[in-house]
Amino acid sequence: MASSSSFSSCALAPRLKKHDVFISFYGKDIREGFLSHLQKELKQNQIYAFVDENLERGEDILSSLLAKIEESYVSIVIFSENYAYSSWCLDELVKILECNIERKQIIIPVFYGINPTHVQELEGSYCDAIVKHKKESNNNSNKLDAWISALKKISNLSSFVAENIKPDSKLIEQIVNHTLKKLDDLVISSDYWNDGLVGINSRVKDVEELLCLELVDVRRIGIWGMGGIGKTTIASKIFERIWNQFQGRCFIANGYPLFCPLLSRESSHNKKILIILDDVSDVTLVSIDFLIGKHVVIGSGSRIIVTSRDKQLLKNVGTEIYKVKKLNDHEALELFSFHAFKQNFVKKEFMKLSRKAIDYASGNPLALKVLGSNLFEKTLEEWEDKLRN
Template identity: 45%
Template sequence: MASSSTSTLTPPKKYDVFLSFREEDTRCGFTSYLYDALKRKQILTFIDNELVRGDEISPSLLKAMEESKLFVIIFSENYASSKWCLEELVQILECRNNNGQIVVPVFYFVDPSHVRNQTGSFGDEFARLIEEKALAMDNVQSFRSALKDAANLSRRGLGKSELQSEFVQKIVRDILNKLSEMPSSHTMDLVGIEARLAEIDSLLNMESQDVSLVGIWGMGGIGKTTIAEAIWTNIHTQFEGTFLQTLGKN
């Protein structure tokens, strides 16, 4: 589970996943199913529970974006009718470009080419938004570029014959794989910890079906708890259930 070093300028991440979606389209259905599936895997997920949205992205929401490792954008049929969603999309892609965060587009009964080119019913909603909000040309171009860039990323789409439950599980597995390849925030500023994590990882022998017990022994204050927490952070998403408890000093 050892990973490559990361710049110390990268801010620590509070959330594993940030969910971006259009409230009216998917919150009570697909998004809620995905959120519950992520929770069951102990993937710490940010979901905006503020039901009343204005035209501006709040500072607290921007902070949550900066503190997230990975973004999941759920493109639904009426996504482009929401200026809020498009503003959020622009901010997400800025985070990706500035901080290297991962973006996973999900197309919920929407053709990716319609998102990319703002065509079909998806494009109709976008055109209606431009007319109703009298958007400035700078905003329109910014939104078009963001939609095109997001649609060109590696993506997943829900087919008409696919069960939503199966689709959700595919997304969760993809997220788990991506998170497992990321460096732990515990290791970002700790010189020499990567080698220690690699050594313990080799002892865990994750490919084996056997039960393993690995102890970390040493005098107080040398970082045993930090190493244990970093190991747990790296591997806990691979299991159906995990438990982390740190004991008091002895």
């Protein structure tokens, strides 16, 4: 298993979701046994897991739990002997399946001290639990059907099986490594994001090629382009994709590097580290040159990424520069459609005006997003009026 960093990063890259993993489970014995060991290993690998003990007092707990599922990349479901007796757990399960279908969230089932067929075929305690819920359902057959469907569909996914109730370090390691891989895969998958980050994959790969992660030298890469072109998004995706390959990592937004404790002799000495300085302006040039200069002894394989609108600044700090490409016509049309129609194609009657909007935005993702959002649910006449100005 990958070892945890000996020092924490001063800031995480901006994330689209608040948690890496949501863990659905039932029972104090699970919490104090298997779950506690799993949480520890996830944390050591800097995978941020949510369990219901993190909820604040006074919150509507069930609503909060369902919201936390939406805020996660992956859901780990621990099926135990008594899991199905909890209506809350079954509600979580329905939400997890919904997020899997609609948002392509990853589900990792774990069978803990129970035969998987008992869940898949609703046998044993799972049969008893459904019978109990049916008696208490007050003819709410829709909810009961949703619970049964979620149990069957999720329990038939690729899973891990804990044959006894003693924590198995090897099994936990396998679960954590599998979770790491899934998180890594999700970061680079534009299909998963479904948030309008059109064309991001190719640009992330371009920068990764410049990083040459397989080499042991220290490299500085500059990501350069106009405002709104996607520099921060590219840097964030790269950070999320490769952070676990480094002993330490630091993502510093808005060009304020003086606040990163990682950049000191003691913290960085001979360690393989990843540093991203985002949105750097000429005002901070002296600070950057000082921080990534000769006084900081960082280890072989370290990578420093700086994003800026100022090409000369990037030259001054010795980076190899990547110029972020504008979106091509196909990408621009797809991004504009995402925001103007909330779908990946243009309505036929709006095609001519959409082409005009795309020409106006000139391949800038932010301009396309703002323009498309302002035209959403507007009439053809309103489109003509706005694009005439």
